[in-house]
Amino acid sequence: METTRQAKISRLLQKELSEIFRQQTAKLRGVLVSVSAVRVSPDLSVAKAYLSVFPSDKAEEMLDSINHNSKTIRYELAQKVRYQLRKTPELTFYLDDSLDYLENIDNLLTRDKEAHPGRLDDAVAEGNHDA
Structure with a gap:
């Protein structure tokens, strides 16, 4: 402390x-x-x-x-x-290097979103927030 x-x-x-x-x-x-x-x-x-x-x-x-x-x-x-x-x-x-780490996570999320379009939107629409 x-x-x-x-x-x-x-x-x-x-x-x-x-x-x-x-x-x-x-x-x-x-x-x-x-x-x-x-x-x-x-x-x-x-x-x-x-x-x-x-x-x-x-x-x-x-x-x-x-x-x-x-x-x-x-x-x-x-x-x-x-x-x-x-x-x-x-x-x-x-x-x-925390900013580099955050940038890497952002790039991974963007890449995943491009590879699986609509996956997160479908999960939110169904009420499943564990996607």
Whole structure:
């Protein structure tokens, strides 16, 4: 269970990391990086940042680059939050592929609907909602 303090710090770090990545967009060679979530450990010493990268085919390359530069990013973050936090947590970055997962499910549903037209409509008309 996340405490109120952890939640506040998570939101602050997410906002400031998003701003850092937004400012660096020109240097990222046309790749958009967004921070989808930040989770902070109970002792506030470690923060896990979940990133979405568009286009997704460059995600692994960008994650490697970001992890390689994590000390610089942490320093920039510390400059932004120095009046709110005494100590800036260690940052670890992970890919958030939930949007790719949702897109895959949507594609599968679309493909199934095209392969079996009217199947869902017939089930709803009959009152069978288990289709």
